[in-house]
Amino acid sequence: MRAVCGRSVFRIASAAFVIISAACAGHSPASAHGAGYRLSDKKAVPIEFYYSTGEVMAYQETRVFSPTDPKNSFQSGRTDEFGRYSFIPAAEGTWRVAVNDPEGHRVEASIEIGEDFFTDESDVAAATAAGSIPQGAELAWRAVLGVSVIFNIVAFLSLRRTKSPQSSQTSKIKEEAI
Amino acid sequence: MHISEGILAPQILAAGVVIAGAEVAWGLKKTDHDKIVQVAMASSVFFLASLINIRLGPSSTHLSLIGPIGLILGWSAFPAIFVALLLQAVLFQFGGILVLGVNTVSMATAAVAAHLIFGRPVRSGSLKIAASSAFAAGFLAVLLGASLVGMFLSLSDYGMLTAAKTLVAAHIPLGLIEGAAAAFMITFLKRTHPDVLGMAR
Known part of the structure; x- marks a missing residue:
């Protein structure tokens, strides 16, 4: 009697496990996705930001604006320890990179990305820094x-x-x- | 101490233009023609002082000399600092044209305040009193200028009060250096050219 009871409990538990697993898999499809990385072969534009004293603008708020949307930033983040920031342009045109610090300093670089930038022959973008000192x-x-x-x-x-x-x-x- | 373009709200920029316009007009009215060369000298000193970098530990800053300029020029510091800031914006890209009004208000007001508070003891006091007053004028002018910059930033919702407090605290070492420079300059002028300070020779 006890053996029959134990088997039926085991069967019920197994069935419940299978049903719950199936339900979880069906309701959260995102959990089935993983995240990975690969080295990009796209060309980046590295820029250095500095003060008039020569000191670099380290860890300052940076925003990149694309030629098509001058209001909403295409990319944002902070400069590194050496005042550098890089971005990968997605289209031709004038890209703006603005760096602000909490003391009221602001510098805005204007980077002109030409057609040549996306071809293999050219190494460097034709860049002009609008606020350069x-x-x-x-x-x-x-x-x-x-x-x-x-x-x-x-x-x-x-x-x-x-x-x-x-x-x-x-x-x-x-x-x-x- | 310059605020750059694109940071302040348009209302603050407009208020800066109006206040700076009134200050410069008042300063020009108060400027005697015989004093114009002196104003030009002080304006040149302010214009060039920003190129002198001072290393302060891990960071560096530049001189402004607004305290001694205020003590020497009085009300004429308004047009002198305005012209120098205009040239700095055009030639060095320090600050900017749109923000010129706000920068003039921040720095020139601090210079004139130094004159109004410490001008009398500098002129009529002994050499020791003049030196200590000039030190206080140089120190407090920098802090007042930084406070005004912080106030304009706070009014524009840029970083709010935390930014203003950081700004004032960061200018304390510069204030001490400018105080020492002001004490040296004023003592030297009081000894050699007291007429520059508005005293009889």
Whole structure:
């Protein structure tokens, strides 16, 4: 009697296991998928971001905008320890890569991806960095230009003052007083 | 301390243009023609000071010298800093044209505040009082400028108050350096060219 009872319990348990397994498999098809990886043969665009002090913009928020959708980012993330960020362009056109830091600094690189970029012959994309800071001799030249502009403004104001009749009258009054 | 383009909300940018316009107009009104060369000198110093990098531990920063510029120029610091920021935006890509108003308000207001608070002790006090006042002016001008930048960022919902606090804290070492530079500059000018500080020679 006990043996018959034990067999029927075993059969019921086996049937329940088969039914539950089938139900689980039927209701969650995603669990049947795995995730894998492979090395991509696509060409990437690596960019370095830095401050005017020469320091790199490490671990800063970065967003990539495609030529077709300038509002919603195509890709986002952070620069690495060395201020670098890479993306793989999916189409020709001007791609924008914007990096922001919490202190109010922002730099936006404008990368022009031509037809050549997707062919094997070309190694580097024609890239122009819209917010790039001048360095070296160009920086020195611009510094001299800036100071020159300031003193040209002063020279212009002084010249205007000496030519104005009001100022010549006041200088005459001063001379008479002396 | 420059805020870059594309960060602030349009309302904040518009408010910055209006306030900076009023400040620059007031500064020009208060600027005597004989003082224009002095204003140009200070503007050039501010323009070039941003190229001097200072290493602070793992990071680096650059000078602004807004404290001593405020003490020397007074109200004329508004147009001097505006012109220098305009040239920095055009020639060095520091800040930007759209954000010029906000940057002018942040830095020039701090410079003029240094003049209003510490100008009198610098001019009429002894050399020691002038040096300590100039140090405080240099230090606090940097912190006030950073606080204003933080305030504009917070108003634009960019990182909110945490960013502002980080910004002010990050500028404390620069404030100490600028305070020391201001104390040195003002003491030197008080000894050699007191007329530059608006004192009789």
